Amino acid sequence: MRKLIVIATFALSACASVASAESIAIKVGHLVDPAKGVVSHDRVVLIDGAKIVSITDRLPSPAPSTVIDLSSSWVLPGLMDLHTHLSYDYTGTLCANYVEHGNGYRALMGMRRAQDMLASGFTTVRDLGNAGNFVDTDLRKAIEAGLFVGPTIVNAGKIIAPFGAQQDSAPIEVGTCWQYEYIDADGVDDVRKAVRKNIFYGARVIKLVSDPRGQTHGTYTEEEVRVAADEAHRAGLTLAVHAKEDMTAVPAILGGADSIEHGYTVSDATLKLMKQKGVYLVGTEKPLSHVRLGKPANPAASEANARARVERLRRAYQIGVPLAFGSDVTEDLAGRDRGRMTSDFIEGWIDAGIPADYIVKAMTFNAAKLLKLEAERGSIAEGQYADLIAVSANPLADARTLANVTFVMKNGKVVRRHDRAN
Ligand SMILES: [Zn+2]
Numbered sequence: 001m002r003k004l005i006v007i008a009t010f011a012l013s014a015c016a017s018v019a020s021a022e023s024i025a026i027k028v029g030h031l032v033d034p035a036k037g038v039v040s041h042d043r044v045v046l047i048d049g050a051k052i053v054s055i056t057d058r059l060p061s062p063a064p065s066t067v068i069d070l071s072s073s074w075v076l077p078g079l080m081d082l083h084t085h086l087s088y089d090y091t092g093t094l095c096a097n098y099v100e101h102g103n104g105y106r107a108l109m110g111m112r113r114a115q116d117m118l119a120s121g122f123t124t125v126r127d128l129g130n131a132g133n134f135v136d137t138d139l140r141k142a143i144e145a146g147l148f149v150g151p152t153i154v155n156a157g158k159i160i161a162p163f164g165a166q167q168d169s170a171p172i173e174v175g176t177c178w179q180y181e182y183i184d185a186d187g188v189d190d191v192r193k194a195v196r197k198n199i200f201y202g203a204r205v206i207k208l209v210s211d212p213r214g215q216t217h218g219t220y221t222e223e224e225v226r227v228a229a230d231e232a233h234r235a236g237l238t239l240a241v242h243a244k245e246d247m248t249a250v251p252a253i254l255g256g257a258d259s260i261e262h263g264y265t266v267s268d269a270t271l272k273l274m275k276q277k278g279v280y281l282v283g284t285e286k287p288l289s290h291v292r293l294g295k296p297a298n299p300a301a302s303e304a305n306a307r308a309r310v311e312r313l314r315r316a317y318q319i320g321v322p323l324a325f326g327s328d329v330t331e332d333l334a335g336r337d338r339g340r341m342t343s344d345f346i347e348g349w350i351d352a353g354i355p356a357d358y359i360v361k362a363m364t365f366n367a368a369k370l371l372k373l374e375a376e377r378g379s380i381a382e383g384q385y386a387d388l389i390a391v392s393a394n395p396l397a398d399a400r401t402l403a404n405v406t407f408v409m410k411n412g413k414v415v416r417r418h419d420r421a422n
Pocket of ligand 1: 085128328
């Protein structure tokens with residue numbers, strides 16, 4: 001408690017004495033380097049504008065106009081969630097979702113969730129579609145323009161899928177309402193065009209869904225994936241492929257995907273192939289606590305499912321697949337905002353027996369690498385954007401501490417500096 005008061009006092013005095021708001025020094029008690037898994041002590045991080053300019057062992061003279069005291073905290077790069085759906089509410093069917101919530105509502109809902117995530121320490125999110133008519137691009141642009149404070153958003157635009165998208169089936173009279181959320185693309189020419197359309201409308205990552213849904217009509221071939229990967233890479237973007245099982249994951253891996261999303265039931269052979277090709281797994285393992293709070297119709301089956309996914313995470317780690325953190329929250333539980341719900345996913349990683357230092361790395365440095373943003377974000381170093389969080393205990397010893405962030409700085413601006421009420 002005393003520490004929090006100290007932080008608040010400094011913050012207030014900082015506000016009162018800002019001469020040049022551009023220059024900030026943060027006195028850091030314990031500075032975490034997630035890439036190396038080490039901590040250095042009693043450092044001073046100097047920030048000018050949005051970026052870190054140096055890391056030293058003492059305050060420069062004269063001291064910057066703003067000095068923030070985090071000398072009793074552990075400070076690390078902002079967290080990243082690489083699988084969000086900020087503007088999506090899972091209310092049964094895609095069509096119902098679209099009809100009930102217009103794009104304006106979904107943008108406002110997405111912004112609220114983006115800000116809740118930032119307050120929980122997530123300074124970068126990769127938003128993987130289901131965002132109506134490119135609402136995700138609008139969210140990104142509104143934050144980049146400074147209209148709102150929010151995380152860096154790497155958005156997918158519309159999800160590219162074989163005809164029918166993620167619908168099990170639909171009577172022909174209903175039409176193709178999924179096209180508000182997806183682009184139907186079958187064959188290499190369709191896929192190429194869909195990637196280009198997404199890029200035109202502001203996508204910063206490309207997302208394919210390859211999902212058999214009991215049959216093969218919802219899946220992509222290696223050739224189709226390859227054209228998406230080539231087009232994405234040519235534009236400097238990465239390719240994420242939703243693939244839950246071997247039959248969809250293998251063509252995605254061989255076709256050049258940068259990440260496999262979910263991969264819930266993939267075999268060790270597929271995980272080994274991912275390791276060999278350097279393809280990331282963003283596993284989105286739902287925590288058991290969420291399964292229980294969601295009151296599933298068949299609790300035993302749902303919990304067994306969740307445990308199997310955690311076991312797959314364990315296997316992936318043991319095999320050496322590069323892992324990045326991603327949640328895939330699409331439902332809201334009472335009393336838990338999107339930031340809190342996302343932090344809950346750390347539970348699955350701990351249950352999988354993954355060491356805390358690797359969990360920290362998966363939520364920061366690895367995530368930045370998958371986004372190809374590691375030169376800008378994911379570390380605390382000279383030249384990086386000042387996306388920093390603080391916690392009250394060593395996250396390399398216990399990753400649970402990341403669920404209780406006490407300080408958040410985004411692009412050099414303090415956005416939070418105390419414990420949250422919920
Ligand atoms: Zn998803």
